[in-house]
Amino acid sequence: xxxxxxxxxxxxxxxxxxxxxxxxxxxxxxxxxxxxxxxxxxxxxxxxxxxxxxxxxxxxxxxxxxxxxxxxxxxxxxxxxxxxxxxxxxxxxxxxxxxxxxxxxxxxxxxxxxxxxxxxxxxxxxxxxxxxxxxxxxxxxxxxxxxxxxxxxxxxxxxxxxxxxxxxxxxxxxxxxxxxxxxxxxxxxxxxxxxxxxxxxxxxxxxxxxxxxxxxxxxxxxxxxxxxxxxxxxxxxxxxxxxxxxxxxxxxxxxxxxxxxxxxxxxxxxxxxxxxxxxxxxxxxxxxxxxxxxxxxxxxxxxxxxxxxxxxxxxxxxxxxxxxxxxxxxxxxxxxxxxxxxxxxxxxxxxxxxxxxxxxxxxxxxxxxxxxxxxxxxxxxxxxxxxxxxxxxxxxxxxxxxxxxxxxxxxxxxxxxxxxxxxxxxxxxxxxxxxxxxxxxxxxxxxxxxxxxxxxxxxxxxxxxxxxxxxxxxxxxxxxxxxxxxxxxxxxxxxxxxxxxxxxxxxxxxxxxxxxxxxxxxxxxxxxxxxxxxxxxxxxxxxxxxxxxxxxxxxxxxxx
Amino acid sequence: xxxxxxxxxxxxxxxxxxxxxxxxxxxxxxxxxxxxxxxxxxxxxxxxxxxxxxxxxxxxxxxxxxxxxxxxxxxxxxxxxxxxxxxxxxxxxxxxxxxxxxxxxxxxxxxxxxxxxxxxxxxxxxxxxxxxxxxxxxxxxxxxxxxxxxxxxxxxxxxxxxxxxxxxxxxxxxxxxxxxxxxxxxxxxxxxxxxxxxxxxxxxxxxxxxxxxxxxxxxxxxxxxxxxxxxxxxxxxxxxxxxxxxxxxxxxxxxxxxxxxxxxxxxxxxxxxxxxxxxxxxxxxxxxxxxxxxxxxxxxxxxxxxxxxxx
Numbered sequence: 001x002x003x004x005x006x007x008x009x010x011x012x013x014x015x016x017x018x019x020x021x022x023x024x025x026x027x028x029x030x031x032x033x034x035x036x037x038x039x040x041x042x043x044x045x046x047x048x049x050x051x052x053x054x055x056x057x058x059x060x061x062x063x064x065x066x067x068x069x070x071x072x073x074x075x076x077x078x079x080x081x082x083x084x085x086x087x088x089x090x091x092x093x094x095x096x097x098x099x100x101x102x103x104x105x106x107x108x109x110x111x112x113x114x115x116x117x118x119x120x121x122x123x124x125x126x127x128x129x130x131x132x133x134x135x136x137x138x139x140x141x142x143x144x145x146x147x148x149x150x151x152x153x154x155x156x157x158x159x160x161x162x163x164x165x166x167x168x169x170x171x172x173x174x175x176x177x178x179x180x181x182x183x184x185x186x187x188x189x190x191x192x193x194x195x196x197x198x199x200x201x202x203x204x205x206x207x208x209x210x211x212x213x214x215x216x217x218x219x220x221x222x223x224x225x226x227x228x229x230x231x232x233x234x235x236x237x238x239x240x241x242x243x244x245x246x247x248x249x250x251x252x253x254x255x256x257x258x259x260x261x262x263x264x265x266x267x268x269x270x271x272x273x274x275x276x277x278x279x280x281x282x283x284x285x286x287x288x289x290x291x292x293x294x295x296x297x298x299x300x301x302x303x304x305x306x307x308x309x310x311x312x313x314x315x316x317x318x319x320x321x322x323x324x325x326x327x328x329x330x331x332x333x334x335x336x337x338x339x340x341x342x343x344x345x346x347x348x349x350x351x352x353x354x355x356x357x358x359x360x361x362x363x364x365x366x367x368x369x370x371x372x373x374x375x376x377x378x379x380x381x382x383x384x385x386x387x388x389x390x391x392x393x394x395x396x397x398x399x400x401x402x403x404x405x406x407x408x409x410x411x412x413x414x415x416x417x418x419x420x421x422x423x424x425x426x427x428x429x430x431x432x433x434x435x436x437x438x439x440x441x442x443x444x445x446x447x448x449x450x451x452x453x454x455x456x457x458x459x460x461x462x463x464x465x466x467x468x469x470x471x472x473x474x475x476x477x478x479x480x481x482x483x484x485x486x487x488x489x490x491x492x493x494x495x496x497x498x499x500x501x502x503x504x505x506x507x508x509x510x511x512x513x514x515x516x517x518x519x520x521x522x523x524x525x526x527x528x529x530x531x532x533x534x535x536x537x538x539x540x541x542x543x544x545x546x547x548x549x550x551x552x553x554x555x556x557x558x559x560x
Numbered sequence: 561x562x563x564x565x566x567x568x569x570x571x572x573x574x575x576x577x578x579x580x581x582x583x584x585x586x587x588x589x590x591x592x593x594x595x596x597x598x599x600x601x602x603x604x605x606x607x608x609x610x611x612x613x614x615x616x617x618x619x620x621x622x623x624x625x626x627x628x629x630x631x632x633x634x635x636x637x638x639x640x641x642x643x644x645x646x647x648x649x650x651x652x653x654x655x656x657x658x659x660x661x662x663x664x665x666x667x668x669x670x671x672x673x674x675x676x677x678x679x680x681x682x683x684x685x686x687x688x689x690x691x692x693x694x695x696x697x698x699x700x701x702x703x704x705x706x707x708x709x710x711x712x713x714x715x716x717x718x719x720x721x722x723x724x725x726x727x728x729x730x731x732x733x734x735x736x737x738x739x740x741x742x743x744x745x746x747x748x749x750x751x752x753x754x755x756x757x758x759x760x761x762x763x764x765x766x767x768x769x770x771x772x773x774x775x776x777x778x779x780x781x782x783x784x785x786x787x788x789x790x791x792x793x794x795x796x797x798x799x800x801x802x803x804x805x806x807x808x809x810x811x812x813x814x815x816x817x818x819x820x821x822x823x824x825x826x827x828x829x830x831x832x833x834x835x836x837x838x839x840x841x842x843x844x845x846x847x848x849x850x851x852x853x854x855x856x857x858x859x860x861x862x863x864x865x866x867x868x869x870x871x
Contacts, residue, residue, distance in 0.1 A: 068846070071846050072802070140851050146796055150795075152757070156798065158853045245772070245773040251772060251773065252772060287644040287647060288648050290648070293649075316759065316768045317770045318777065321676070325676065328673070335665055336661050340654070344654075346623055347650075350630055353635070354635045354636060356635065375616035382668060387681070388605050388768065391796075457792065461801060461802075466790065510641070541644055
């Protein structure tokens with residue numbers, strides 16, 4: 001697809017960021033998608049550490065049955081903030097950051113469609129991050145109603161103040177929503193309109209497909225959450241009664257608004273990770289992605305199905321039997337396109353020539369834990385079983401296998417894989433492998449015990465529990481502390497390698513993809529001349545060129 | 561993949577049979593991961609879970625086994641920089657691995673539907689809606705024979721509030737903070753909440769239902785095993801959520817009648833309440849002083865549970 005507006009946009013709307021090779025650009029309102037991508041990644045990783053410290057405090061409380069480390073109110077604030085920070089300040093922004101960095105490079109564009117909107121969306125992240133953190137300082141402490149903020153608990157305002165933790169929480173979530181919608185508009189437009197000549201839909205890398213599918217979810221889902229949040233804010237501040245049963249409101253209605261977005265949100269999170277798996281396995285197995293087109297289309301099928309499964313979070317809520325049955329069926333259907341992807345990755349790896357570099361190790365570990373989470377996910381979709389484990393630690397175990405086992409592991413895989421491209425330096429394999437081993441052991445030690453606990457009937461969100469649950473809780477807590485430690489070799493590796501790592505060539509992994517045809521790191525404009533794409537994205541095992549003009553993509557400079 | 565030798569098919573067959581045995585064994589183990597089966601519903605749920613564990617084990621080990629084989633035996637040599645074979649896909653294989661999960665999913669959904677229908681925890685489902693589920697599409701579905709066609713014999717009102725459980729029995733009209741139930745009789749609870757969402761959850765019964773303020777939800781099950789079990793609030797209800805627990809006592813119908821009769825003679829007393837007690841304790845060493853919702857006064861009932869069962 002040739003596209004006149006590409007040139008037009010490049011000329012008119014892309015201000016050249018100043019000081020292109022200076023660290024100061026990372027603290028500026030830069031419009032370079034690569035700078036913004038790294039800004040997102042570094043900021044969100046900071047909040048990942050904050051959320052992780054809260055998690056370790058939670059596990060510190062739970063290492064003994066009694067509520068003896070924290071005041072119960074503080075414990076409740078801890079898990080509320082842990083969930084909120086991990087979702088809105090780590091998972092979403094880190095994936096947006098990675099997508100920001102990669103999508104324009106992968107489709108052969110010079111930047112995102114709306115570079116200033118892109119920068120504005122990023123700078124909202126520190127803003128609502130500060131608002132959320134500030135809620136620790138208001139009288140009464142931060143929100144204690146959980147990241148799901150179900151009324152009536154979220155409407156109880158014991159301090160009586162207008163500015164309270166809950167109000168700040170809603171404000172932060174709302175700004176996060178606006179930022180995400182701005183990002184989504186940008187991604188969908190960029191992918192639809194900014195592809196390089198010859199980059200047809202079925203020549204796009206699967207990562208781009210998954211970002212596209214994920215950002216469409218943001219567009220249709222976030223308005224529901226935002227509407228729910230606005231009504232909640234009105235109930236809380238000016239005394240409307242949308243959700244307050246004491247005044248004729250319906251608390252279950254909020255749950256529908258909330259999950260109509262917040263369930264699809266997990267696909268916003270997991271889809272780009274599927275994309276990362278789809279990029280990494282072919283590179284390190286030296287084989288094409290098995291069934292590329294089917295894998296690409298499955299992403300869109302998942303997007304469609306993700307919009308009609310939300311009630312599976314409400315099987316034990318005020319829902320009638322027939323509704324539970326319908327949503328059980330739709331939920332289980334999601335496993336079909338997901339299964340297609342898993343089998344495709346296994347078939348990609350099978351018979352390949354594997355190289356177990358750090359990215360490959362993380363991707364393999366992430367895949368195995370995702371399959372485990374998929375199995376428990378199908379179990380949870382089954383209403384009679386879910387009735388027993390709903391709101392128990394079984395659910396916590398399941399989604400942490402998804403969100404840490406698959407998403408964080410996948411994210412690490414991506415960070416190592418594209419680190420040379422982003423920084424122009426090679427990372428240390430030794431530290432990377434140490435990081436992998438610690439993460440793998442820590443994740444399983446931390447989250448596996450939650451499954452037996454849930455089956456035994458330990459509710460989630462509790463500050464204290466019956467002594468019969470002590471054993472598995474001690475194991476989980478030790479795992480959590482190990483997981484906290486596991487970030488140290490990663491941080492050391494990233495900072496150390498960025499400062500004094502070996503210089504990276506254009507394509508250290510012999511990977512196929514437009515981003516690997518330009519220098520590491522790419523120049524401000526990415527491509528001097530737009531690539532003319534002539535092949536499908538995973539040509540491993542044959543030596544056809546990917547683009548017609550590989551030598552004219554960049555100005556000849558101090559080339560390697 | 562298209563031309564598989566007899567040897568390969570044989571090997572795959574043996575591996576699959578081995579996996580199937582391991583999976584069935586895991587399915588049997590699954591029963592031991594639960595609390596005691598104290599209700600008829602628990603028997604059904606455990607059966608379903610055992611089936612899901614067996615199926616899940618097969619899939620998990622199948623995928624992980626294949627990956628493990630690749631990782632162990634298909635690594636590139638140190639100086640081997642060649643690519644693997646250029647295989648873009650295989651239509652037959654892709655159809656198979658789309659169709660099999662699809663069929664499995666319908667099977668699981670139909671089986672789950674059947675179990676849920678038998679449990680009838682919200683009373684019999686309105687079967688007019690049945691056509692909307694995938695269940696009817698399968699020959700597996702016989703009109704489910706309800707396990708418990710007996711009408712609910714014991715009707716008890718359950719009141720949840722921040723953070724106490726209170727139970728009202730109709731005949732004789734008594735109250736308690738510990739739930740007593742007759743064994744092997746269909747129980748119908750009317751679930752009331754006076755403030756926020758709560759959840760009625762007895763792990764030994766495998767049943768759970770959120771309690772919604774402003775609604776009364778009729779909830780049914782059948783205890784089948786005498787004993788003392790835990791009842792926990794399962795839907796987050798604020799500061800003392802974790803402390804909102806009490807005991808369920810399942811006893812023979814005779815013992816239950818005896819308990820009702822004796823309790824009816826007891827004057828109401830103030831029950832011990834964990835949340836109220838903690839809140840009133842002046843010397844909480846880890847308190848931050850954040851203003852929180854005040855716990856309701858302890859229930860005044862004919863039969864208070866001992867503070868031992870509410871530590």
